[in-house]
Amino acid sequence: MSCFNVRVYGILFNEQKQVLVSDEYIRGGYYTKFPGGGLEFGEGTLDCIVREWQEELTQEVEVVEHIYTTDFFQISAFDNTSQIISIYYLVRPVSPFTAPILNQPFDFEIPEGITEVEGVRWIDWEQFSADSVTLPIDKVVATLLKSKY
Structure with a gap:
């Protein structure tokens, strides 16, 4: 049985030409990735990126342009049974950016x-x-x- 996991991510640059990344502790591992997450059944990719940024960052964004969709086989790093398809969009904020910012990678507590x-x-x-x-x-x-920006 084939299982696909569609992920949707947003790329955000600020006025200082910095790029936003998400440091995440997931199931015992540390990952730095672009903000975003999984497409839910019945949802389009543009709706997904708006929802994910609202949920994770309390940030309203709009999509500026499509950047990339996975064009090679990638097995999931988390379950080793599903194929990952990732879609990346350049986004811009449409509400003030208020998410707390880490000063260093993984600068957070992991509660028991x-x-x-x-x-x-x-x-x-x-x-x-x-x-x-x-x-x-x-x-x-x-x-x-x-290479593009």
């Missing part, structure tokens, strides 16, 4: 018994690269961003 914690931080464009993110598809997108 909690399996997922996340926080966001800005990375200066000069320091941003494929090495800034953890997941294989995000690395492809980071390289693409560096």
Whole structure:
């Protein structure tokens, strides 16, 4: 049986030409990725990115343009049984940016018994690269961003 996991992510640059990343503790592992998450049944990808940013960052965004959709096979890092398809959009805020910002990678507490914690931080464009993110598809997108913007 084939199982696909569709993920939708937003890329946000600020006025200082920094890119927003999400540091996440998930099931015992540490990951730096772009903000976003899973497409829900009955939802379009544009609705998904708006919902995910509202849920994770209390941030209203609008999509500016499509950046990338996975064009190679990628097995899930979390279940090893589903194929990941990731869609990335350039987004811009349509409400004031008020999410708490981490000063350093993974600068958060992990309460006892909690399996997922996340926080966001800005990375200066000069320091941003494929090495800034953890997941294989995000690395492809980071390289693409560096060549495109």
